[in-house]
Amino acid sequence: MLIINNIVKQYATHRALDDVSLHVEKGKIFGLLGPNGAGKTSLIRIITQITAPDSGEVMFNGERLNVQHISQIGYLPEERGLYKKMEIGEQVLYLAKLKGLSTAEATKRIRYWFEKLDMGDWWSKKVEDLSKGMQQKVQFVATVLHKPELIILDEPFSGFDPVNADVIKNEILALNKEGATFIFSTHRMESVEELCDNIALIHRSKKILDGPVAEIKAQYRNNIYWLEYQGEYNFENAQALFEVLEHSVIGDKTRLKIKIREQQTANQVLQALIPYVAINRLDEVIPTMNDIFIEKVTEKS
Amino acid sequence: MNKILLIIQREYLSRVKKKSFIIMTLLTPILIALFYGLIIYFSIEGVKGTHSRVAVVSENAALTEKLTSNKNISYHYVEQPLDVLKSSFKKTDYDYILYIPAFELNTPQGIQLLGTKQAGLSLNGRISRDIENIIRNQKLKASGISQTALDGLKTTVNIDTKKISEGGKEQDSSAGASTIIGTVAGILMFMFIMLYGIQVMRGVIEEKTSRIIEIMISSVKPFQLMMGKIIGIALVGLTQFILWIVLTASISTLAVTTLVGKDQLKQSSTMSMKAADGTTVNTAAVDSVDSPVLSMQKSLAGLDLTKIILVFIFFFIGGYLFYSALYAAIGSAVDSETETQQFMMPMMMPLFVGYALSLSVVANDPYGPIAFWLSIIPFTSPIAMVVRLPYGVPDWQLALSMLILIVGFIGTVWLASKIYRVGILMYGKKTSLKEMIKWFTYKN
Numbered sequence: 001m002l003i004i005n006n007i008v009k010q011y012a013t014h015r016a017l018d019d020v021s022l023h024v025e026k027g028k029i030f031g032l033l034g035p036n037g038a039g040k041t042s043l044i045r046i047i048t049q050i051t052a053p054d055s056g057e058v059m060f061n062g063e064r065l066n067v068q069h070i071s072q073i074g075y076l077p078e079e080r081g082l083y084k085k086m087e088i089g090e091q092v093l094y095l096a097k098l099k100g101l102s103t104a105e106a107t108k109r110i111r112y113w114f115e116k117l118d119m120g121d122w123w124s125k126k127v128e129d130l131s132k133g134m135q136q137k138v139q140f141v142a143t144v145l146h147k148p149e150l151i152i153l154d155e156p157f158s159g160f161d162p163v164n165a166d167v168i169k170n171e172i173l174a175l176n177k178e179g180a181t182f183i184f185s186t187h188r189m190e191s192v193e194e195l196c197d198n199i200a201l202i203h204r205s206k207k208i209l210d211g212p213v214a215e216i217k218a219q220y221r222n223n224i225y226w227l228e229y230q231g232e233y234n235f236e237n238a239q240a241l242f243e244v245l246e247h248s249v250i251g252d253k254t255r256l257k258i259k260i261r262e263q264q265t266a267n268q269v270l271q272a273l274i275p276y277v278a279i280n281r282l283d284e285v286i287p288t289m290n291d292i293f294i295e296k297v298t299e300k301s
Numbered sequence: 302m303n304k305i306l307l308i309i310q311r312e313y314l315s316r317v318k319k320k321s322f323i324i325m326t327l328l329t330p331i332l333i334a335l336f337y338g339l340i341i342y343f344s345i346e347g348v349k350g351t352h353s354r355v356a357v358v359s360e361n362a363a364l365t366e367k368l369t370s371n372k373n374i375s376y377h378y379v380e381q382p383l384d385v386l387k388s389s390f391k392k393t394d395y396d397y398i399l400y401i402p403a404f405e406l407n408t409p410q411g412i413q414l415l416g417t418k419q420a421g422l423s424l425n426g427r428i429s430r431d432i433e434n435i436i437r438n439q440k441l442k443a444s445g446i447s448q449t450a451l452d453g454l455k456t457t458v459n460i461d462t463k464k465i466s467e468g469g470k471e472q473d474s475s476a477g478a479s480t481i482i483g484t485v486a487g488i489l490m491f492m493f494i495m496l497y498g499i500q501v502m503r504g505v506i507e508e509k510t511s512r513i514i515e516i517m518i519s520s521v522k523p524f525q526l527m528m529g530k531i532i533g534i535a536l537v538g539l540t541q542f543i544l545w546i547v548l549t550a551s552i553s554t555l556a557v558t559t560l561v562g563k564d565q566l567k568q569s570s571t572m573s574m575k576a577a578d579g580t581t582v583n584t585a586a587v588d589s590v591d592s593p594v595l596s597m598q599k600s601l602a603g604l605d606l607t608k609i610i611l612v613f614i615f616f617f618i619g620g621y622l623f624y625s626a627l628y629a630a631i632g633s634a635v636d637s638e639t640e641t642q643q644f645m646m647p648m649m650m651p652l653f654v655g656y657a658l659s660l661s662v663v664a665n666d667p668y669g670p671i672a673f674w675l676s677i678i679p680f681t682s683p684i685a686m687v688v689r690l691p692y693g694v695p696d697w698q699l700a701l702s703m704l705i706l707i708v709g710f711i712g713t714v715w716l717a718s719k720i721y722r723v724g725i726l727m728y729g730k731k732t733s734l735k736e737m738i739k740w741f742t743y744k745n
Contacts, residue, residue, distance in 0.1 A: 012739055048519040050726070075519040079728060081512030086315060097307055098520040142516070 001026040001181055002047065002150060007056035009042050016042035017053070018205040024150075024183060024198070029176055031196035031213070032185040033289075035297055038202045040185050041078065044152055047183070048075045060150075071100040074148035078155045078185070080139050082127045089114075089123030092142045099146040106145065113141045117167065132159045140168055144175060151175065152183045157191060169195070189290040199289070203297055213289070220292050223260040224285040227269070228253060231277030241269055253280065305525045305532075312504065312533025317540060326541050330548035337553050353424055355414075356395040358383045360403045367435045374427060387415065399428060406436055406443075479691035480664055486613055486687035489542075491656045494620050494683065497538040501625040502641065504530050505632030505725070514725045523722035528714070531625050535618060542617065546610065613687050615703060620683025622710040624652065626717035633724030634732040644734070655681025659688040667692035677702050679709030 002024040009017040017039045024030045034040050045051045047058060049070060058065040060072070082091055089110060096106035114120050117137055127135060136159045144151060156172070157165045172195065176182060184196060192199060193213065200210035209216065224245070230252050235244060241264050246257035260269060266282060273279060287295075316322055352372070356379045359365040368376040376399070379386060383400050390398065397416035404410055414420050414428065438451060505527075508514045517526055631644045655675060663672040667689045675685035676694070682702045686694070723740040724732065 045726075050515070050518050070520060073519070075516070077512075077515040077519070079512045079515055081510075081516075083315075083513055084507070084511055094307065094311055095516065095520065098304055098517075139516070 001061055002183075003059040004043075004047075005057050005059070007043065007046060007053045007058070009039075009046065009051070010054050015205050017046075019056075020202065020205075020207050021056075022200050022207065022210065024181060026181055027176070027179055028197040029172070029182040029184055029195050031192045031199035032183055032202070033187075033189075033192065033199055033293060034202035039205045040202055041154070043202070044075070044077075044154060044183070044185065047150075047152065048073060071146060072149045074099075074143040074146065074151040076139055076143040076151075076153045076156055078158075080136075082135060082138060084127050087124050087126060088130070088138055091127070092138060092145065095142045096145045099148075101146055109145050110141070113145065117141065117171075133161060133164055136160055137164065137168075140171070144171075144180075148180065150181050150183065152185075154185045155187070156184070157186070157188065189288060189293055192289050201293065201296055209292075209296055216292065217286055217289070220287040220295075221284070222287070225258050225260060225266065225269075226281060226283050226285060227256045227258050227273075227279075228281040229273065229277040229279045230254075233273060233276045238269070238272055240264075241272055257285070304521045305529045308521065308526060308529025309533040309536065312530050313536050316500070316534065316537045322537070322541070326544050327548070330545050330552050333545075333549050334552035334555075353396045353420075354394065355397045355399050355428070356386060356393065357399045357401065358386060359401045361401045362403075363406060363439055364401050364432065364435060368431055374424070374431075390415075390417070397424075401432075406439060409436060479667075482609065482691040483664060483667075483688040484660060486609065486690070487656065487659050487684050490613070490617060490620065490684045490687050491652065493538055493542065493617055494624050494652065497534050497621055498624045498628040500534050500537075501531055502628040502632035503638065504534065505629050505721075506635065506638055506641075509633065509725055509728070510637065518725070523725060524718045527626075527629050527718060527721050531622065531629060531714075534625070535621055538617065538621065539614065542614070609687075609690055612690055612699070616683040616686055616706070619679075619703070619706040619710055623679055623683070623706065623713050624648075626710065626713040630717035630720040630724065630737075633721040634727070634737055636728065651680035652684070655684045659685045663688045667694075673698065677705060679706045682706055 002022070004020065004022040004024075007017050007020045008015070020039070020043060022030075022043075032040050032043065042051070046053050047065070049065065049067070060069045063069075082088075086094075092110050093103065093106050096110070097103065101109070110123075114122060117140075119134070119137060119141075122130075122134075122138070127138075130138070136156075140156065143153070153172070156168060160168060169191070172182065182195075184192070186192060196213050198210070198212050199216065201208050211219075225242075233254075235256065240261070242258040242260045244256055244258055246255075248255045258269070260266060266284075270279065270282065353374050355374055355376050357368060357376050358379055358381070366378055368378075370376050377395070383398070386393075386398055396418070397414055397420060400411075400413040400415065402411040409432070412429075412432070414425065441451060442448070508517065508526075521529075627648055631641055631648070634644070635641050658671065658675055659681070662669070663675060663685050666672060672685065672689055675681045676689050676698065682705070686699070686702055690699075719741050720737050724737070
């Protein structure tokens with residue numbers, strides 16, 4: 001639904017985006033990752049039409065991105081706030097009307113969302129009377145109220161306590177199920193693994209990695225397993241099968257972190273051990289997105 | 302377009318609903334009306350209020366039974382010697398004793414005014430003027446001028462200032478009223494541009510510091526947001542101005558009639574009628590009533606108030622747009638109000654200079670070259686033009702000034718929008734003028 005081709009954005013002395021291309025599929029949750037200052041916000045600002053690229057193009061549902069698409073995009077920026085002196089209901093109504101909703105329709109939807117997110121009596125409260133987390137909830141409602149096809153969330157969970165973070169996460173998943181596409185920018189890798197179907201990693205203005213989360217993780221598998229057993233076994237004999245990275249003994253249990261050698265498989269390891277010991281556990285250590293992130297970002301510098 | 306209307310609506314309503322706006326809008330006309338009413342009240346009360354009874358002990362034949370009572374002072378000639386009168390003074394109902402010793406008319410010395418209260422300057426002045434008149438008349442008679450000739454000398458001159466308007470018609474005008482209207486309009490214009498311009502700047506800074514700006518401009522273009530804010534606040538200013546005029550006018554009328562009463566107003570106007578004929582004695586007293594109330598009303602009628610108000614509104618909108626766009630640009634470039642200082646000074650200077658020069662040079666010489674140029678250059682024209690206007694400004698100058706102001710504000714709005722769209726997204730950076738100039742080259 002969103003195709004970004006060879007975007008370049010140059011500020012006076014600094015190139016914020018250098019030939020970045022992305023493909024966001026409809027109905028997926030897309031993670032836009034990268035260290036601070038990598039160019040994520042610049043890219044998001046181009047998608048939301050706050051700024052325009054110097055070269056390259058953005059296609060939205062097959063059309064070149066234009067003003068008509070503004071009402072189909074919902075954006076929750078990282079730097080976000082509300083008018084301090086304005087009543088909450090009035091404020092969300094204003095933002096919704098700017099996105100093209102009628103007063104009646106917007107009011108109806110605000111009531112629905114306020115009820116749903118446990119903020120039923122907030123309509124005439126002022127922003128200055130709300131906590132930061134409460135403000136975030138209001139902003140989230142304002143972002144999704146006009147039922148945008150594409151919802152861009154920049155650090156959506158910052159400022160939330162775990163309970164509310166969970167509430168918002170479930171709302172994101174529910175909206176996704178109904179067909180909304182998400183672009184999700186965050187530093188919290190555990191939420192990336194939990195939510196994202198695809199990711200792109202931007203570092204120093206360039207895209208250095210992208211693809212489905214499962215595939216990327218598969219790529220970064222390195223045949224490391226946890227192995228735990230009861231009984232006596234001299235694993236020196238299995239040198240040809242695996243390399244032992246860590247070794248510990250807890251009671252009668254032995255726990256090893258092993259790296260299975262090239263051409264060998266977990267099955268072969270099991271076959272070699274079964275005659276001697278009782279195996280409790282053999283599971284693969286899959287690299288986390290956090291590991292991959294750190295590896296990719298540090299290897300370049 | 303619809304979006305800009307929404308923004309205007311929000312900017313307008315959020316300000317008009319504020320308590321401070323409502324209080325300012327209602328209180329100011331009440332204060333003006335009160336002030337206006339008090340001036341009238343005191344000028345009328347002053348006339349009838351200070352009445353003194355003066356006992357005159359005259360040892361001077363030339364002045365005996367010559368002082369005639371008037372509205373403020375009643376003279377009573379007493380036969381008693383001064384000492385006797387002094388000792389029994391408290392029992393009498395006189396306010397003062399005027400003692401006139403014997404003297405040569407050329408050297409009038411030793412006149413005393415005694416009383417338990419210190420006599421005020423105005424009473425003192427009135428009495429000495431009366432005595433001087435008598436002495437002068439005596440002297441004139443002594444040099445052979447008859448009483449009838451003396452009476453014939455008494456003339457009152459009132460100059461009616463009239464302007465010759467197009468077509469050679471005469472128009473009532475008054476230099477005094479023009480000055481007052483011009484000055485008031487100039488001060489108002491200065492205040493309005495300052496107050497509402499700064500409101501634009503505050504609004505922009507508020508959006509930036511509260512971080513709603515990025516949410517906003519993902520829905521609307523920065524230019525729409527800026528113009529919506531500027532126009533919304535302009536409407537707030539106009540609302541206030543119009544309410545002030547309407548309220549002041551109605552409250553003033555109300556205040557004047559209730560505070561003073563219709564009879565007295567009528568009385569003071571008939572008195573001044575007589576004064577114009579030159580037949581009344583009491584010119585001094587009538588003058589004081591005449592100046593604040595009637596001359597104002599009379600010469601106000603001579604000025605084309607509708608035109609002045611319309612031109613004022615035009616120049617308010619034009620001058621406000623001209624400056625508020627610059628204020629918006631400054632607001633967008635900074636993170637807090639304290640940072641605005643370095644940009645405010647160079648921007649405020651022309652407004653201040655225009656203000657100071659308009660109220661001094663332009664008001665004194667409304668047709669001179671300085672007045673002309675100040676009312677043409679868009680930085681100062683909103684103030685200078687409304688100061689000049691009551692004196693009469695040739696139509697071509699008015700048109701030229703308006704045209705240049707329109708070009709001027711289109712220019713500043715364009716300039717400001719270029720800075721604004723970049724500035725609003727810059728957080729936590731100190732911006733220099735140099736950097737702001739660099740922003741012009743950015744693509745949007």
